[in-house]
Amino acid sequence: MAGLEGIDQPRGQGRATAARWTPAVEDERALKALDLFGDPTEAEVPLPSLPESAATARRLAQVVLLRHWGLTPKLTEDAVLLVSELVGNAVRHTGARVFGLRMHRRRGRIRVEVRDPSRGLPCLMPVQDLDVSGRGLFLVDTLADRWGVDLLPLGKTTWFEMRAP
Numbered sequence: 001m002a003g004l005e006g007i008d009q010p011r012g013q014g015r016a017t018a019a020r021w022t023p024a025v026e027d028e029r030a031l032k033a034l035d036l037f038g039d040p041t042e043a044e045v046p047l048p049s050l051p052e053s054a055a056t057a058r059r060l061a062q063v064v065l066l067r068h069w070g071l072t073p074k075l076t077e078d079a080v081l082l083v084s085e086l087v088g089n090a091v092r093h094t095g096a097r098v099f100g101l102r103m104h105r106r107r108g109r110i111r112v113e114v115r116d117p118s119r120g121l122p123c124l125m126p127v128q129d130l131d132v133s134g135r136g137l138f139l140v141d142t143l144a145d146r147w148g149v150d151l152l153p154l155g156k157t158t159w160f161e162m163r164a165p
Contacts (some may be wrong), residue, residue, distance in 0.1 A: 003008070021087035030063040037125050040064060044100040045116065049091050057101050059089045061112065064103050071164055077163055078143045079110065085136035086114040096155075107146075110164045118153040 006068040033056050038045045040060055047053040061083040063103070090099040099116040124137045140147050144160035 007113065026059075028061075030059040033059040034063050035095045039103070040101045040103040041068065044102045044113075045097050046100050047087075049096045049099055049116075050095070051091060053091060053099075054084050057157075058085050060101060061103065065110070069105055069164070071110070075162065075164060079112065081142050082143055082160050082162075083112055083114075085139055086112070086160070089122055089136055089158070090114050090116045093122070094120065108163060108165065109161050111159055111161045113157045113159040115152070115155060115157045119151060119156055121149055121156070122158055 023136040029079050037047065037056060037060065041064055045060060047056060059081045060113075064078060065071045065079055066073070071079075087099070087101070090096060096118060096120045100113075102113040102115070104111040104113075122137055125142055140160050143162070145162050147158075147160040150157045150159070
């Protein structure tokens with residue numbers, strides 16, 4: 001998808017010469033993602049089921065959590081990590097072509113939802129110290145205050161909630 005290239009690289013440069021990471025560059029990319037894909041607090045944002053969509057979803061979450069909602073850097077960091085895990089599961093395990101990202105803030109809580117067309121339920125697996133994969137839902141279970149799955153007529157929504165002062 002052409003829109004993703006502009007987020008991950010400076011205009012006119014190829015992958016081999018991507019810009020160095022700085023907080024300012026990351027902030028610019030987050031705002032660009034918001035312009036390109038939409039605000040997940042206003043409506044569900046559809047994203048292609050591609051590995052690079054995890055970076056886009058992280059950037060959308062970052063700009064909402066830090067700029068729009070003014071949450072702490074620690075809470076933002078944890079929530080962005082969990083967004084990445086839910087998106088990674090949707091990309092890897094559902095066979096979907098597109099998934100949706102939605103974010104809500106209610107009194108003292110944030111809720112992040114990832115909707116996909118699969119009705120296959122995610123499974124929280126026991127994690128061992130040397131495991132190199134399978135930690136996604138373990139992280140969600142550890143860092144979120146609550147998480148779950150809502151089955152829909154055509155798919156499911158996997159979500160997590162965190163307290164947000």
